[in-house]
Amino acid sequence: MAEGYDYIVVGGGSAGCVLANRLSENEAVRVLLVEAGSRDWNPLIRVPLLATFWLRKTYHNWGYATEPESHLNNRRVDWPRGKVLGGSSAINGMVYTRGNRGDYDHWAQLGLREWSYEKVLPFFRKSENFEEGESEYHGSGGELPVTRTPVRDERYDAFIEAGQQAGYPKNMDFNGENQEGFGRFHFTIRNGERWSTARSFLTPVLGRRNLSIMTGAHLLRIVIEKGRAKGIEVKQGSQTKLVYADGEVILSCVAITSPTALMVSGIGPAACRPGAGGAELAGSSDNPLRARMRSTGQSL
Ligand SMILES: Cc1cc2nc3c(=O)[nH]c(=O)nc-3n(C[C@H](O)[C@H](O)[C@H](O)COP(=O)(O)OP(=O)(O)OC[C@H]3O[C@@H](n4cnc5c(N)ncnc54)[C@H](O)[C@@H]3O)c2cc1C
Incomplete structure (x- = not known):
């Protein structure tokens, strides 16, 4: 062929x-x-x-x-990877968190100027369909559904509170200005279903x-x-x-x-x-x- x-x-x-x-x-x-x-x-x-x-x-x-692995008593560690259209996004944990600003900016400093956070953020936003709409850090017209979990569990709240008691900030948006703190993730789930990249794109x-x-x-x-x-x-x-x-x-x-x-x-x-x-x-x-x-x- x-x-x-x-x-x-x-x-x-x-x-x-x-x-x-x-x-x-x-x-x-x-x-x-x-x-x-x-x-x-x-x-x-x-x-x-x-x-x-x-x-x-x-x-x-x-x-x-x-x-x-010699440091793990010679155990072999499972290393799952998706093998289907959608790849690992078809089997992964569906947590939607962008890479850290510092990592992109470090790449830019090393010479990959088009990979600074400022340069890549518009492409992330273009792909996103965030359920709470458009803002500086979120897109709403894209292919990939991004949602907050509707699950309410008092243990989850207690965990976030424990983080605050230990002196960490509460952060309800890890895709916002700052990624540090304890809070709830965003997910690539809509109407209770996984949205792999195959399904979205x-x-x-x-x-x-x-x-x-x-x-x-x-x-x-x-x-x-x-x-x-x-x-x-x-x-x-x-x-x-x-x-x-x-x-x-x-x-x-x-x-x-x-x-x-x-x-x-x-x-x-x-x-x-x-x-x-x-x-x-x-x-x-x-x-x-x-x-x-x-x-x-x-x-x-
Ligand atoms: C179990 C698990 C949970 C995860 N949870 C999360 C999470 O919650 N949030 C998050 O952000 N990330 C998570 N990740 C990581 C994330 O899914 C991956 O980083 C991401 O999907 C990698 O994208 P990729 O396109 O590089 O590779 P993949 O999505 O893995 O795609 C690679 C594709 O190449 C194909 N391929 C491989 N070899 C060949 C070949 N020789 N010929 C033809 N095709 C081939 C594969 O079949 C696969 O479809 C998780 C990953 C796993 C495995």
Whole structure:
């Protein structure tokens, strides 16, 4: 297969669904979203109370575990990651709290000027549909529902009060000016249902003719020609396919897999390059490299 896309986005999780939405706004560009997991057909994904249920499952969850940790009596620590459209936002705790202003500003100081808090805040606000409406720190016209929990529990109140008694401020808006203190979280839940990024950003634009989605498609490597990423090799079912990008290949397959994908494609530390025995993309057992993580998740 040698179709040309302007953008190939690999990983249809929190980041990938937003990217697929925003990039395909421009009808002139062709976007392909590649996801190893399935469509998010499973109605159980929508049930907030089942968030912990997915941690013990290996469907919709890669089921990673660390190597034995010497400081933890050699225990392996479970490391869940979503494997479905929506990615980890389909199995996570749904707490909506932005990163800390100080971290973004630190990145800006290091040279990433477009990543200061002032620069990224408008993009957060653009994505949000906050139930209490628009303000300096909140958006109301976006795709992602952001709500306060309607749950009232006196133990919750007692916990916040205990924080105050210990000398900490009460903070009822961790997405406001200041993140410090004890208070209640915001959630990406609406009408009692989880709103993953697939549901918020992808489902509404499935009709776009310039947006294609491959599910059950496992990235094996990035195809690099003359020093440029020209496409990807994916395994879908028993077939291995090459898909080409006229423009860019964007990796959004989580902080574990994106760097591993670079390394198995020959980008990164020489010791991790193919043949040198360093990393492996989970599920691609024929890959020559080995990872310092194991996947108990099912293969394709
Ligand atoms: C159990 C749990 C609870 C959490 N709770 C919260 C919370 O309450 N609040 C919060 O803010 N954050 C929470 N997080 C963290 C948050 O969900 C993640 O930081 C975020 O979803 C990461 O987004 P991402 O796009 O980088 O990766 P993901 O959303 O994980 O998406 C990566 C996608 O890439 C796909 N992929 C991976 N490898 C390949 C491959 N080889 N080929 C093709 N596709 C591939 C995956 O299947 C997945 O769909 C939680 C995470 C977990 C796991």
